[in-house]
Each structure stands twice: as structure tokens, then as C-alpha cells.
Amino acid sequence: MRSEVVLDASALLALLNSEPGSDAVAAAFPGVAISAVNLSEVVAKLVERSMPAEVVRAVLEDLDLAVHPFDAEAAHRAGALRTATRQLGLSFGDRACLALGLQLGRPVLTTDGAWGSLDLGVIVRAIR
Numbered sequence: 750m751r752s753e754v755v756l757d758a759s760a761l762l763a764l765l766n767s768e769p770g771s772d773a774v775a776a777a778f779p780g781v782a783i784s785a786v787n788l789s790e791v792v793a794k795l796v797e798r799s800m801p802a803e804v805v806r807a808v809l810e811d812l813d814l815a816v817h818p819f820d821a822e823a824a825h826r827a828g829a830l831r832t833a834t835r836q837l838g839l840s841f842g843d844r845a846c847l848a849l850g851l852q853l854g855r856p857v858l859t860t861d862g863a864w865g866s867l868d869l870g871v872i873v874r875a876i877r
Contacts, residue, residue, distance in 0.1 A: 753780035755850040756814075757859035758790035758842055760876055765795070765808070770876030774858060782815040782853060784823070786845035823848055830869065837863050847871055 754777045761783065764774040783791075788809065795805045817823070826848035827841070834844060843861070847869060850857040856872035857864070864873040 753777065753855060754782070754874075755846060755853060755855050755857045756781055756783045756787065757846040757857060757861070758783075758787040758794070759860040760858040761787070761791050761814075762794055763860055763876060765791070768860075768877075770860060773874075773876040777858060779813065780815075781812070782817055782849065782855065784817055784819055784842075784845045784849045786819045786842050788814070788816055790842050817849055817852075819845060823852065826851060833869060834867060837867070839864075847873075 756774065756777075760770070760774050763769070764771045791809070792802075792805050795808075796802055819827075823845065827844040830839075830844045830847055834847070839847075843864075846857055846859070847864075847867075850871040850873075851869065856874050858874050858876055860876055862875040862877075865875055867873065
């Protein structure tokens with residue numbers, strides 16, 4: 750499956766929780782990619798909200814996401830983004846998402862509108 754967009758954890762959570770902007774995320778399917786780092790963030794949030802881990806797994810598997818491993822190349826790419834993203838306080842997960850967008854040459858969907866001010870060579874689309 751060719752990934753047309755990369756999702757940040759916040760965008761996937763917006764979809765799963767029917768939050769504002771969820772329609773933009775839903776419209777991106779099929780062809781959605783996510784870093785294993787961001788998938789882990791989503792799992793943690795859902796389990797934290799008392800959703801059983803086996804239900805979380807089933808829900809996420811039903812979405813048929815293209816999950817990309819966080820390997821050495823991704824680690825270098827995300828780490829190199831630290832200086833450029835520091836002023837906005839982007840987290841490791843945020844940088845993992847942006848790094849995947851750079852790697853795949855695909856736009857990134859997020860709820861964080863501040864990402865749009867970054868000039869990193871990746872298109873950022875805020876969903877709200």
C-alpha cells in the first residue's frame with residue numbers, strides 16, 4: 750500500500766475520538782502511514798483511558814495503517830530535527846512523525862497548527 754499521508758498521534762486520536770478535524774483524517778484513508786513511535790503513543794493514550802489492550806489492538810488493526818518501524822535511519826533523521834524544532838517544544842514523537850514524512854516525501858497530518866511555521870521540507874497540514 751502506498752502511503753499518501755503520515756499521521757501524528759494527535760491526528761489518529763482525533764479520528765478515534767470523533768474530535769474536530771476527524772473528517773480530514775478519515776478522508777485520508779486508505780493510504781495512511783504512521784511511525785511505530787506514534788502508534789505507541791496512541792496505544793498508551795487509549796489504554797490510559799481504560800480501553801483494554803486487546804480492544805485497542807483490534808481497533809487499530811482494523812484501520813489497516815502502514816506502520817513504519819523506528820530504525821537507525823529514522824533515529825538519525827528525528828534526532829537531526831531537534832535543533833529546528835526546539836523553539837516550538839516538539840517532542841520525540843513529534844519529530845518521529847516529521848522524520849517519517851520527510852522519509853516518505855508525504856504530507857503530515859496533525860492537530861498542532863504551530864508545526865506549519867516550520868520550514869523542514871515536509872508539508873504539514875493542521876486538521877483543525
